[in-house]
Amino acid sequence: MRTAADFNLYYATPDPWHISHARFRDKVLRRRLKPLIRGKSVLELGCGEGHLTHAVFGKARSVVGIDISDIAIARAKSLNLPNARFEICDFLQASFEGHDVITALECVYYLSFQEQGAFLEKVAKEHPGKILLLSGPIVDYRRHFSHKRLMLEFTTLGFAPLKFYNLSVYWYPPSSRIVANLIKLPLGHTLLDWIPESMVYQRLYVLRAPKPL
């Protein structure tokens, strides 16, 4: 696992991953997540500077955003979002109690394999019936966060249904860049889930933790 100091180094300058430019991803996330989060209480793990709290979770009844970086949390708090509060916390140590939906968008791949497994097992065993939303760059970049391995892990732990949606496309090679531009046209987003696997950059997984028999 990376430490608070590691992430604070990233946050030495605001918006280190240029997340505020990912407007297309935010639009797709909003479209996919609206029915799942509207009026619900959301626990947003790895919330960073609160970009998604603002851009995607505005329709949630309440959001608790947690992040290991105190710098990121100070910036998130300064947004003064009416439905959200923020805490500095390592989400591996956090309690997930008391929320309808748990989100882990673009943060689980910073954990080791073992930590990823323990995190998923905690949700599966301790939070039956809860919705878990997870996303990451799953192909090529950070190969260890692969679709095949995730699906195997989800199935083994009994998560169901397993739904996944593509969020964005690589900019390289040029063929992928053409597709990346096409999907930004009106109704282009409807093509997202049909694009070749090799072009997919980020993917969203929508899972329900198993209910005990």
Ligand SMILES: C[S@@+](CC[C@H](N)C(=O)[O-])C[C@H]1O[C@@H](n2cnc3c(N)ncnc32)[C@H](O)[C@@H]1O
């Ligand atoms: C790439 S940023 C993603 C921010 C936001 N979720 C988004 O998608 O726009 C990853 C965030 O996860 C946080 N993070 C990583 N590991 C964490 C942990 N164990 N506990 C809490 N936050 C963590 C980092 O500090 C960072 O803010």
